[in-house]
Amino acid sequence: QVSVINTVDTSHEDMIHDAQMDYYGTRLATCSSDRSVKIFDVRNGGQILIADLRGHEGPVWQVAWAHPMYGNILASCSYDRKVIIWKEENGTWEKTYEYTGHDSSVNSVCWAPHDYGLILACGSSDGAISLLSYTGDGQWEVKKISNAHTIGCNAVSWAPAVVPGSLIEQPSGQKPNYIKRFASGGCDNLVKIWKEEDSQWKEEQKLEAHSDWVRDVAWAPSIGLPTSTIASCSQDGRVFIWTCDDASGNSWSPKLLHKFNDVVWHVSWSITANILAVSGGDNKVTLWKESVDGLWVCISDVNKGQGGVSAVTEGQQNEQ
């Protein structure tokens, strides 16, 4: 059974655009068209407002929590073209960095795996993706990928950290050679995969399958398999699951999860990557799991107790 364990009345004065739990599920961050970012303590079913952060001059689209080893850090991005990084210092939340390098709305922010350091990817309507890396002492280094997607970039999502080659414990102080990758989705109907090579970000793959703007991408957490999986959703109503079987990341093949009747806005993986949640199309949030035979099935509970799992048939899958 599923139950509502808490209802947080955010008192935002306008539409909420994003709500994110922190790493441990103890704090909730929300952002809204009212230009504010709010943080609540939600332990034990409570809701205590910890911070009401002002700094944006337009609707705030997304918030993202950094890994707790870096402290309590939250990033937010907004229509006002800014990315703000907030930090809790001595019990109070303050702006610790503001990035204004984009020419239009910043739509998506996503923190890299903590193993890489404190790095934030930001996707903007100006088509560029910027990567902000904390270098210490309050300093941030910026790398920009201009024209990552023509017309605009709507979403960014990092690949989980995987050390290439053997996984022998490195001597202390030495960073293993990670291959950093992330995926982005844009108004050019493409999903792109970016890889860092010699401190430069290069476009590694172009995944074409959507016929309209890609609204969200989500790279699945790793469960130790050599395969990588990305989910993408689009205005064309389709959700694709992309898988790549080899470690070098060369051959990605799409599988259509489902074609919805309407725009699909948001896709997201559970922490053990066994369930994909999809929001959109007919105003539903649907949950999907891969079944025995490799088909993606919608887990539904419409008729309680009668036939839980209904498989998406081949016919439906190939429907265009």
Added chain:
Amino acid sequence: DTVPPQVVPGADPSTRQLCFAWGPAEVLVCETLFGRAGGSRYRCLSRSPSPLRFWSEGRAGAAARTLTGSVAGTGQGTPSSTRVFVVRRDQDIYIQTLRKLFNESHGIFMGLQRSEEELAGKSRKAQLVQVSKNYRSVIRACMEDMHQAAVSARDPALQGQYSTQVSILSAMELIWNLCEILFVEAAAAGPLLLRLLDWVRLHVCDVDSMVREVLSSESPSKHKLFWNVVDVFVLQGRMDEARHLLSKEASANPTSMNMYKILDDLMKKMPVPSLGNTQTLTELELKWQHWHEECQRYLQDGTFASNPHMESICKILLGDEDAILEKKELMTTWYHFLVTRLLYSHPTVKPLELRFYAQSSMDLFLGGESSPEPLDMILMAAFEFEMHQVIKECSIVLSNWWFVAHLTDLLDHCKLLQSHNLYFGSNMREFLLLEYASGLFSHHSLWQLGVDYFDHCPEYGRVYLELHIERIPLSTEQKALKVLRICEQRQMHEQVRSICKIMAMKALRNNRLGSALSWSIRAKDAAFATLISDRFLKDYCERGCFSDLDLIDNLGPSMLLSDRLTFLGKYREFHRLYGEKRFPEAARLLLTLMTAHIAPCSFWMTLLTDALPLLEQKEVIFSAEQTYELMRCLEDLTAGNPDKQKFQDDDDETTKVEMLRLALARNLARVIVKEGTVEGS
């Protein structure tokens, strides 16, 4: 089927969408309006006024189901809800009375995993049956507790909840018991029937109160429900008890003595399977056939014609379906009917024959009036030996994974499950255990049980543990240490490092430098250690003393983690030596700190200032060579680097430099004299 409650009340599907996000153990849901980013090309409104719904799966960290509210038009632009709903599955883990179930079954589970696999054949089977019985007794104990809770609850809603739990547990025990008989024990024809009889007697309790009432009345044979109770005994194959009651009736009505004697005799002689190997099935069948014919003769002779009750009993003994079905109310369930039928028509039924009798029993009993419920379907699947079906149906109907996970694990140990490959290639047992254990992790203390379950999932247990254990809030140092121990025991180095870093950061934010330092040493985090060492040194400069001396004094080899940390350790050592008046050693160390570049340049001034008292001792401490070195250090500091302009500008600094130069010169003078005169005396 009940209409599910609304999660986002008043949400209007034509103007709003639902936004969601995964938390570590829950899902956040709120109303929003998509389509803002990327320009206004598309407005997100759906044309169809379809009800707003969430699809959910009882198993998933899913969103709850909603019903469309009828929403009177809310003003455009004013969101009808700026609330965020936190939704979770598996709230069962928070029910206090179920805690015992989770804890004790964990013990049984672990025992089973570690049990002797070398035992073969009968002893292994006996062992597995015992495990099954243990699980069932835990369920029953929990039922008792839950029942007590229901009885003592004041709040009717709570009472209702507890009562529901009791029936769920009861159903679980019913199913498990049947699975134990059919799968774990795999009772063969003969004993199978006896087991099924026990099963029915244990679980069909609706008639118990009636039985008690009649038995405890003054003169049972006069009680209006007397014959009902006799029938109940007969239907449940409780011959002795039936005969005992009948004897009371006989003594009250001497006219029917003859009839009674015959019936009693028939009931006494009825051949039943025995548990020991005293007869073969063929022998039993033969005997039974003769007995059956005898009953038939008496019936046809009209022996019981004058007493409809006794005649009906005789018909039941003959396995007459209609006669048995007449007593529907006393049997209450189709599976009772099934077992009664088998007792009186086919006591040597073989396990694989059960399915046919089961299906027809259910059909006859329900008779098209009612349709089978989920429980019925599960039991049917069991009678059909469709283990996978049983597990699947249970997964759908039950609200948490406890039952299916443990039962499947047991069946797997009985080597009954073929490897049923699921997505990640893991088998069904592992799949269910992973789901169950994952659910435990959202609980503040039950997560520890989850660790053990993951340990026994060979394919994905480890990675699931890694992903889940990172999300446990490290609210206290004890908890962090507990989590760390678990990670260290399993060589989960990444997680160890990550946790230590998080604790170090927390300590630093709370200004507990010593704690922060020891955590970063444990994390082997050189950068952080450097940061904290700097803080220590800064503190020293400001306050003139060190905090957390114990820690710094006992750094040992971990001092080498970072240069700054090494400096911190050595600098403290210098102070200790000075305090112990071991001046030459202190002096040597001080010099080494600069010349070997262990000390950061920013600290040299402080070090040189620390040298002053050594220079002004009555005894000469620094040798000539050392003094020259010190002078050189001072000059390096003050000269050259344009950044060190402040040395010239700052009055304080200039005074210090002057004093140092003077002290060094004086020392040099004294030492030259001293060294010049050593030889010779």
